[in-house]
Amino acid sequence: MGMSPVWDDAPDDELLTSTRAEPAAFGAFYRRHEDRVLGYFLARVGDPEVAADLTAETFAAALASAHRFRPRKEPASAWLFGVARNNLAMSRRRGRVEARARRRLGMAPLVLTDDAVERIAALDHTALTLVDELPDDQQDALRARVIDERDYADIARDLRCSEAVVRKRVSRGLEILRARLEDK
Amino acid sequence: MTRIPELEQELVAAAARLRSPRRLVRPAARAALAVAAAALVVALAVVVGVDGDDGHRQRAGAQPQPDANRHDAPEAFVPERQRVARTANRWARRFAVSDFSSDCEYMSQPACERESCVRVGRTVLPNCSPPSQAYRRSFARTKVEDVDMKGYRAAARFSNGEVVQLERVTADEAGGGVWLITAWGRNARRGFFEE
Numbered sequence: 001m002g003m004s005p006v007w008d009d010a011p012d013d014e015l016l017t018s019t020r021a022e023p024a025a026f027g028a029f030y031r032r033h034e035d036r037v038l039g040y041f042l043a044r045v046g047d048p049e050v051a052a053d054l055t056a057e058t059f060a061a062a063l064a065s066a067h068r069f070r071p072r073k074e075p076a077s078a079w080l081f082g083v084a085r086n087n088l089a090m091s092r093r094r095g096r097v098e099a100r101a102r103r104r105l106g107m108a109p110l111v112l113t114d115d116a117v118e119r120i121a122a123l124d125h126t127a128l129t130l131v132d133e134l135p136d137d138q139q140d141a142l143r144a145r146v147i148d149e150r151d152y153a154d155i156a157r158d159l160r161c162s163e164a165v166v167r168k169r170v171s172r173g174l175e176i177l178r179a180r181l182e183d184k
Numbered sequence: 185m186t187r188i189p190e191l192e193q194e195l196v197a198a199a200a201r202l203r204s205p206r207r208l209v210r211p212a213a214r215a216a217l218a219v220a221a222a223a224l225v226v227a228l229a230v231v232v233g234v235d236g237d238d239g240h241r242q243r244a245g246a247q248p249q250p251d252a253n254r255h256d257a258p259e260a261f262v263p264e265r266q267r268v269a270r271t272a273n274r275w276a277r278r279f280a281v282s283d284f285s286s287d288c289e290y291m292s293q294p295a296c297e298r299e300s301c302v303r304v305g306r307t308v309l310p311n312c313s314p315p316s317q318a319y320r321r322s323f324a325r326t327k328v329e330d331v332d333m334k335g336y337r338a339a340a341r342f343s344n345g346e347v348v349q350l351e352r353v354t355a356d357e358a359g360g361g362v363w364l365i366t367a368w369g370r371n372a373r374r375g376f377f378e379e
Contacts, residue, residue: 023199030195034186044303056191063199086353086364089293105198110191119187132303136311140294157337160371 008032012076019066026066030059033077037084039123040147044088048120049112053097056110058084060101074151081148130180131173138173145170264338268350269328271363272340275348279315279368280323292351292364315368322346332376338363339376347373 007015007028015032018025037058041051062083069079091097102109112120131139137159144155145166152163159166186192275290282289288296297303301312326342336352349367 019199020203023196023203026199027192027196030192031186034188034192038187052188052191055188056194059191059195060198063195063202067202082353085293086362089288089291089296089364092293092296093288106201107194107198110188110194112188116188116190123187132307136309157375158366160374 013071016066016069016076017071019063026063033080035123036077037080038120040081040084041088042120042123048117050097052112052116052120053110054087054091057098057101058087060105060107061087064101064105074154075149078149130177134173134176138169138176141166141169142173265331265333268331268333268338268340268363271350272328272342272348272365275365276323276326276342280320290365292366295364295366295368330377334376339373341377347376349376
Protein backbone atom coordinates (compact mmCIF):
# COMPACT_ATOMS: atom_id res chain seq x y z
CA MET A 1 0.00 0.00 0.00
CA GLY A 2 1.62 3.23 -1.07
CA MET A 3 1.87 6.40 0.93
CA SER A 4 -0.28 9.37 -0.01
CA PRO A 5 1.87 12.49 0.20
CA VAL A 6 -1.21 14.57 -0.59
CA TRP A 7 -2.15 14.31 3.09
CA ASP A 8 1.29 14.94 4.51
CA ASP A 9 0.81 18.70 4.84
CA ALA A 10 -2.73 18.55 6.19
CA PRO A 11 -3.23 19.52 9.85
CA ASP A 12 -3.94 16.75 12.37
CA ASP A 13 -7.54 17.82 12.89
CA GLU A 14 -8.24 17.48 9.17
CA LEU A 15 -6.54 14.10 9.00
CA LEU A 16 -8.70 12.71 11.78
CA THR A 17 -11.96 14.15 10.52
CA SER A 18 -11.21 12.90 6.99
CA THR A 19 -10.27 9.38 8.06
CA ARG A 20 -13.67 7.78 7.50
CA ALA A 21 -13.88 9.08 3.93
CA GLU A 22 -10.17 8.84 3.07
CA PRO A 23 -8.29 6.00 4.81
CA ALA A 24 -4.96 7.39 3.57
CA ALA A 25 -5.48 10.38 5.88
CA PHE A 26 -5.07 8.10 8.89
CA GLY A 27 -1.89 6.69 7.34
CA ALA A 28 -0.47 10.23 7.29
CA PHE A 29 -1.59 10.76 10.91
CA TYR A 30 0.17 7.54 11.88
CA ARG A 31 3.39 8.47 10.07
CA ARG A 32 3.45 11.87 11.73
CA HIS A 33 3.04 10.57 15.28
CA GLU A 34 4.56 7.10 15.16
CA ASP A 35 7.95 8.08 16.56
CA ARG A 36 6.57 10.10 19.45
CA VAL A 37 4.09 7.45 20.49
CA LEU A 38 6.69 4.68 20.19
CA GLY A 39 9.15 6.82 22.15
CA TYR A 40 6.52 7.51 24.80
CA PHE A 41 5.92 3.81 25.36
CA LEU A 42 9.55 2.80 24.97
CA ALA A 43 10.54 5.23 27.72
CA ARG A 44 7.94 3.72 30.00
CA VAL A 45 8.19 -0.01 29.33
CA GLY A 46 11.76 -0.28 27.99
CA ASP A 47 10.94 -3.11 25.57
CA PRO A 48 10.65 -2.38 21.82
CA GLU A 49 8.17 -5.20 21.16
CA VAL A 50 5.86 -4.23 24.01
CA ALA A 51 6.16 -0.58 22.95
CA ALA A 52 5.18 -1.58 19.39
CA ASP A 53 2.20 -3.55 20.65
CA LEU A 54 1.02 -0.64 22.80
CA THR A 55 1.51 1.71 19.85
CA ALA A 56 -0.54 -0.54 17.57
CA GLU A 57 -3.39 -0.69 20.08
CA THR A 58 -3.26 3.07 20.65
CA PHE A 59 -3.55 3.90 16.96
CA ALA A 60 -6.27 1.27 16.53
CA ALA A 61 -8.27 2.83 19.38
CA ALA A 62 -7.68 6.27 17.85
CA LEU A 63 -8.88 5.00 14.48
CA ALA A 64 -11.95 3.37 16.01
CA SER A 65 -12.97 6.65 17.66
CA ALA A 66 -11.74 9.05 14.95
CA HIS A 67 -15.30 9.58 13.75
CA ARG A 68 -16.13 11.04 17.16
CA PHE A 69 -13.13 13.35 17.13
CA ARG A 70 -14.05 17.04 17.13
CA PRO A 71 -11.34 19.71 16.72
CA ARG A 72 -10.81 21.54 19.99
CA LYS A 73 -8.53 24.17 21.44
CA GLU A 74 -5.94 21.60 22.44
CA PRO A 75 -3.97 19.87 19.65
CA ALA A 76 -5.08 16.51 18.27
CA SER A 77 -1.83 15.02 19.54
CA ALA A 78 -3.04 15.72 23.11
CA TRP A 79 -6.10 13.63 22.30
CA LEU A 80 -3.87 10.88 20.90
CA PHE A 81 -1.68 10.89 23.99
CA GLY A 82 -4.80 10.73 26.14
CA VAL A 83 -5.63 7.50 24.31
CA ALA A 84 -2.02 6.32 24.80
CA ARG A 85 -2.05 7.06 28.53
CA ASN A 86 -5.33 5.28 28.97
CA ASN A 87 -4.10 2.30 26.98
CA LEU A 88 -0.97 2.05 29.11
CA ALA A 89 -2.96 2.33 32.34
CA MET A 90 -5.44 -0.35 31.21
CA SER A 91 -2.66 -2.66 30.06
CA ARG A 92 -0.81 -2.16 33.32
CA ARG A 93 -3.93 -2.93 35.31
CA ARG A 94 -4.64 -6.10 33.39
CA GLY A 95 -1.03 -7.23 33.19
CA ARG A 96 -1.09 -7.57 29.40
CA VAL A 97 -1.25 -5.30 26.37
CA GLU A 98 -4.83 -4.64 25.38
CA ALA A 99 -5.91 -5.85 21.92
CA ARG A 100 -9.59 -4.97 22.03
CA ALA A 101 -9.51 -2.16 19.49
CA ARG A 102 -7.40 -4.20 17.06
CA ARG A 103 -9.76 -7.17 17.35
CA ARG A 104 -12.73 -4.92 16.80
CA LEU A 105 -11.15 -3.54 13.63
CA GLY A 106 -10.20 -7.00 12.41
CA MET A 107 -6.51 -6.18 12.39
CA ALA A 108 -3.96 -8.97 12.14
CA PRO A 109 -1.66 -9.50 15.14
CA LEU A 110 1.53 -7.49 14.85
CA VAL A 111 4.55 -9.62 13.99
CA LEU A 112 7.71 -7.55 14.04
CA THR A 113 10.72 -8.26 11.86
CA ASP A 114 14.17 -8.03 13.45
CA ASP A 115 14.74 -4.88 11.43
CA ALA A 116 11.62 -3.25 12.86
CA VAL A 117 12.68 -4.15 16.41
CA GLU A 118 16.08 -2.57 15.74
CA ARG A 119 14.49 0.54 14.29
CA ILE A 120 12.30 0.94 17.37
CA ALA A 121 15.18 0.28 19.77
CA ALA A 122 17.17 2.91 17.94
CA LEU A 123 14.69 5.59 18.96
CA ASP A 124 16.78 7.93 20.99
CA HIS A 125 15.16 8.23 24.38
CA THR A 126 18.21 9.50 26.20
CA ALA A 127 16.42 12.77 26.85
CA LEU A 128 13.42 10.96 28.30
CA THR A 129 15.67 8.94 30.59
CA LEU A 130 17.25 12.18 31.73
CA VAL A 131 13.80 13.61 32.43
CA ASP A 132 13.36 10.90 35.07
CA GLU A 133 16.36 12.30 36.89
CA LEU A 134 14.89 15.81 37.20
CA PRO A 135 13.19 16.94 40.42
CA ASP A 136 9.57 15.81 40.57
CA ASP A 137 7.97 19.21 40.03
CA GLN A 138 10.08 19.87 36.92
CA GLN A 139 9.43 16.36 35.58
CA ASP A 140 5.66 16.76 35.85
CA ALA A 141 5.68 20.17 34.21
CA LEU A 142 8.06 19.11 31.44
CA ARG A 143 6.23 15.90 30.59
CA ALA A 144 2.86 17.67 30.51
CA ARG A 145 4.14 20.53 28.34
CA VAL A 146 6.67 18.92 26.01
CA ILE A 147 5.51 15.33 25.69
CA ASP A 148 1.76 15.68 26.11
CA GLU A 149 1.64 19.17 24.53
CA ARG A 150 -0.86 20.51 27.06
CA ASP A 151 -1.28 24.25 27.48
CA TYR A 152 0.18 26.08 30.48
CA ALA A 153 -3.18 27.01 32.00
CA ASP A 154 -4.27 23.39 31.94
CA ILE A 155 -1.01 22.17 33.50
CA ALA A 156 -1.19 24.89 36.15
CA ARG A 157 -4.65 23.69 37.16
CA ASP A 158 -3.43 20.12 37.32
CA LEU A 159 -0.32 20.93 39.34
CA ARG A 160 -2.17 23.45 41.51
CA CYS A 161 0.14 26.37 40.88
CA SER A 162 0.25 29.47 38.70
CA GLU A 163 1.07 29.46 35.00
CA ALA A 164 4.22 31.46 35.74
CA VAL A 165 5.45 28.70 38.05
CA VAL A 166 4.79 26.04 35.39
CA ARG A 167 6.68 28.10 32.80
CA LYS A 168 9.60 28.47 35.19
CA ARG A 169 9.67 24.73 35.94
CA VAL A 170 9.58 23.84 32.23
CA SER A 171 12.28 26.31 31.39
CA ARG A 172 14.53 25.18 34.28
CA GLY A 173 13.95 21.54 33.37
CA LEU A 174 14.87 22.16 29.73
CA GLU A 175 17.95 24.09 30.80
CA ILE A 176 19.14 21.18 32.95
CA LEU A 177 18.38 18.67 30.17
CA ARG A 178 20.34 20.68 27.64
CA ALA A 179 23.32 20.86 29.97
CA ARG A 180 23.21 17.12 30.70
CA LEU A 181 22.81 16.20 27.04
CA GLU A 182 25.83 18.33 26.20
CA ASP A 183 27.81 16.51 28.91
CA LYS A 184 26.91 13.20 27.32
CA MET B 185 9.50 4.94 5.71
CA THR B 186 7.99 4.36 9.14
CA ARG B 187 9.55 2.19 11.82
CA ILE B 188 6.68 -0.31 11.56
CA PRO B 189 5.45 -0.10 7.94
CA GLU B 190 3.27 -3.19 8.35
CA LEU B 191 1.33 -1.40 11.10
CA GLU B 192 0.70 1.58 8.85
CA GLN B 193 -0.62 -0.78 6.17
CA GLU B 194 -2.87 -2.57 8.67
CA LEU B 195 -4.27 0.72 9.95
CA VAL B 196 -5.00 2.08 6.47
CA ALA B 197 -6.65 -1.22 5.53
CA ALA B 198 -8.76 -1.10 8.72
CA ALA B 199 -9.70 2.52 7.94
CA ALA B 200 -10.80 1.43 4.47
CA ARG B 201 -13.03 -1.26 6.00
CA LEU B 202 -14.63 1.39 8.20
CA ARG B 203 -15.24 3.69 5.27
CA SER B 204 -18.63 5.33 5.27
CA PRO B 205 -21.21 2.60 5.92
CA ARG B 206 -23.89 5.17 4.99
CA ARG B 207 -23.17 4.45 1.33
CA LEU B 208 -24.36 0.89 1.83
CA VAL B 209 -27.78 1.96 3.16
CA ARG B 210 -30.53 2.54 0.64
CA PRO B 211 -32.49 5.82 0.82
CA ALA B 212 -35.69 4.04 1.97
CA ALA B 213 -33.84 2.25 4.75
CA ARG B 214 -32.16 5.53 5.70
CA ALA B 215 -35.58 7.19 6.10
CA ALA B 216 -36.74 4.31 8.32
CA LEU B 217 -33.61 4.66 10.44
CA ALA B 218 -34.21 8.40 10.76
CA VAL B 219 -37.77 7.77 12.03
CA ALA B 220 -36.46 5.19 14.53
CA ALA B 221 -33.77 7.60 15.72
CA ALA B 222 -36.36 10.36 16.20
CA ALA B 223 -38.52 7.97 18.24
CA LEU B 224 -35.51 7.09 20.39
CA VAL B 225 -34.75 10.77 21.01
CA VAL B 226 -38.36 11.38 22.10
CA ALA B 227 -38.21 8.36 24.43
CA LEU B 228 -34.92 9.57 25.94
CA ALA B 229 -36.31 13.09 26.38
CA VAL B 230 -39.24 11.63 28.34
CA VAL B 231 -36.86 9.61 30.54
CA VAL B 232 -34.62 12.64 31.17
CA GLY B 233 -37.71 14.73 31.99
CA VAL B 234 -38.82 12.19 34.59
CA ASP B 235 -35.32 12.14 36.11
CA GLY B 236 -35.31 15.95 36.34
CA ASP B 237 -38.65 15.97 38.16
CA ASP B 238 -37.33 13.42 40.67
CA GLY B 239 -34.30 15.60 41.37
CA HIS B 240 -36.42 18.65 42.13
CA ARG B 241 -38.67 16.67 44.40
CA GLN B 242 -35.69 15.40 46.38
CA ARG B 243 -34.25 18.83 47.13
CA ALA B 244 -36.28 21.87 46.24
CA GLY B 245 -34.21 24.69 44.79
CA ALA B 246 -31.03 22.59 44.67
CA GLN B 247 -29.33 20.90 41.72
CA PRO B 248 -30.31 17.25 41.25
CA GLN B 249 -27.63 15.16 42.92
CA PRO B 250 -25.97 12.30 41.05
CA ASP B 251 -26.84 8.83 42.18
CA ALA B 252 -24.47 6.32 40.66
CA ASN B 253 -26.51 3.34 41.82
CA ARG B 254 -29.72 4.25 40.02
CA HIS B 255 -28.60 3.86 36.43
CA ASP B 256 -27.92 0.59 34.73
CA ALA B 257 -28.25 1.98 31.20
CA PRO B 258 -25.35 1.58 28.77
CA GLU B 259 -22.60 4.14 29.48
CA ALA B 260 -23.29 6.13 26.33
CA PHE B 261 -26.80 6.99 27.58
CA VAL B 262 -25.84 7.98 31.12
CA PRO B 263 -25.42 11.75 31.64
CA GLU B 264 -21.82 12.87 32.20
CA ARG B 265 -22.38 14.02 35.80
CA GLN B 266 -23.68 10.61 36.75
CA ARG B 267 -20.83 8.89 34.95
CA VAL B 268 -18.41 10.98 37.00
CA ALA B 269 -20.25 10.10 40.23
CA ARG B 270 -20.45 6.46 39.25
CA THR B 271 -16.71 6.26 38.55
CA ALA B 272 -15.83 8.10 41.77
CA ASN B 273 -18.10 5.86 43.86
CA ARG B 274 -16.65 2.70 42.34
CA TRP B 275 -13.13 4.01 42.83
CA ALA B 276 -13.84 4.89 46.48
CA ARG B 277 -15.11 1.40 47.26
CA ARG B 278 -11.96 -0.17 45.88
CA PHE B 279 -9.60 2.49 47.22
CA ALA B 280 -10.93 1.95 50.75
CA VAL B 281 -10.04 -1.72 50.81
CA SER B 282 -7.32 -2.23 48.23
CA ASP B 283 -3.64 -2.72 48.66
CA PHE B 284 -1.79 -0.02 46.71
CA SER B 285 0.45 -2.51 45.00
CA SER B 286 -2.39 -4.43 43.43
CA ASP B 287 -5.22 -2.16 42.43
CA CYS B 288 -5.31 0.92 40.21
CA GLU B 289 -8.82 0.49 38.87
CA TYR B 290 -10.52 3.69 37.66
CA MET B 291 -7.31 5.73 37.93
CA SER B 292 -5.14 7.45 35.34
CA GLN B 293 -1.61 6.15 35.03
CA PRO B 294 0.08 9.10 36.83
CA ALA B 295 -2.45 8.89 39.68
CA CYS B 296 -1.94 5.16 39.83
CA GLU B 297 1.82 5.62 40.02
CA ARG B 298 1.43 8.20 42.78
CA GLU B 299 -0.73 5.81 44.75
CA SER B 300 1.96 3.16 44.77
CA CYS B 301 4.92 5.58 44.40
CA VAL B 302 6.29 3.24 41.72
CA ARG B 303 6.46 3.95 37.97
CA VAL B 304 5.95 1.41 35.21
CA GLY B 305 9.28 -0.38 35.00
CA ARG B 306 9.55 -0.34 38.81
CA THR B 307 11.29 3.02 39.16
CA VAL B 308 10.52 4.43 42.60
CA LEU B 309 8.95 7.90 42.53
CA PRO B 310 11.02 10.25 44.68
CA ASN B 311 9.32 12.45 47.31
CA CYS B 312 6.17 10.37 47.20
CA SER B 313 4.23 8.93 50.15
CA PRO B 314 1.48 6.39 49.57
CA PRO B 315 -1.91 7.16 51.13
CA SER B 316 -2.26 5.96 54.72
CA GLN B 317 -4.60 3.12 55.66
CA ALA B 318 -6.68 5.55 57.76
CA TYR B 319 -7.12 7.80 54.73
CA ARG B 320 -8.13 4.82 52.62
CA ARG B 321 -10.60 3.59 55.20
CA SER B 322 -12.27 7.02 55.33
CA PHE B 323 -13.71 6.15 51.89
CA ALA B 324 -15.27 2.89 53.07
CA ARG B 325 -18.82 4.14 53.54
CA THR B 326 -18.57 7.37 51.65
CA LYS B 327 -20.64 8.38 48.64
CA VAL B 328 -20.45 11.17 46.08
CA GLU B 329 -22.61 14.10 47.16
CA ASP B 330 -21.73 16.70 44.54
CA VAL B 331 -20.04 16.91 41.16
CA ASP B 332 -18.45 19.99 39.58
CA MET B 333 -17.53 19.81 35.88
CA LYS B 334 -15.27 21.95 33.72
CA GLY B 335 -15.05 20.54 30.21
CA TYR B 336 -13.13 17.31 30.18
CA ARG B 337 -12.21 17.71 33.85
CA ALA B 338 -14.41 17.20 36.89
CA ALA B 339 -14.28 16.91 40.66
CA ALA B 340 -16.45 14.78 42.93
CA ARG B 341 -17.07 15.63 46.60
CA PHE B 342 -17.73 12.68 48.90
CA SER B 343 -19.79 12.53 52.05
CA ASN B 344 -16.55 12.27 54.08
CA GLY B 345 -15.62 15.75 52.82
CA GLU B 346 -12.86 14.51 50.53
CA VAL B 347 -12.64 15.63 46.89
CA VAL B 348 -11.15 13.77 43.93
CA GLN B 349 -10.39 15.10 40.48
CA LEU B 350 -11.22 13.22 37.30
CA GLU B 351 -10.41 13.56 33.64
CA ARG B 352 -12.29 12.24 30.63
CA VAL B 353 -10.30 10.13 28.20
CA THR B 354 -11.64 9.00 24.85
CA ALA B 355 -10.61 5.44 24.32
CA ASP B 356 -13.70 3.38 25.01
CA GLU B 357 -15.75 1.69 22.35
CA ALA B 358 -19.21 2.52 23.69
CA GLY B 359 -18.85 6.23 23.02
CA GLY B 360 -18.33 9.38 25.01
CA GLY B 361 -15.11 8.41 26.75
CA VAL B 362 -14.37 7.14 30.23
CA TRP B 363 -13.66 9.10 33.40
CA LEU B 364 -10.54 8.36 35.40
CA ILE B 365 -9.41 9.66 38.80
CA THR B 366 -6.38 11.92 38.33
CA ALA B 367 -5.88 13.36 41.81
CA TRP B 368 -7.04 13.02 45.35
CA GLY B 369 -6.10 14.58 48.67
CA ARG B 370 -6.08 18.12 49.95
CA ASN B 371 -5.31 19.84 46.64
CA ALA B 372 -7.76 17.93 44.48
CA ARG B 373 -10.49 20.51 45.03
CA ARG B 374 -8.43 23.43 43.69
CA GLY B 375 -10.32 25.11 40.88
CA PHE B 376 -13.55 23.30 41.71
CA PHE B 377 -16.49 23.89 44.06
CA GLU B 378 -15.74 27.59 44.21
CA GLU B 379 -18.22 29.49 46.31
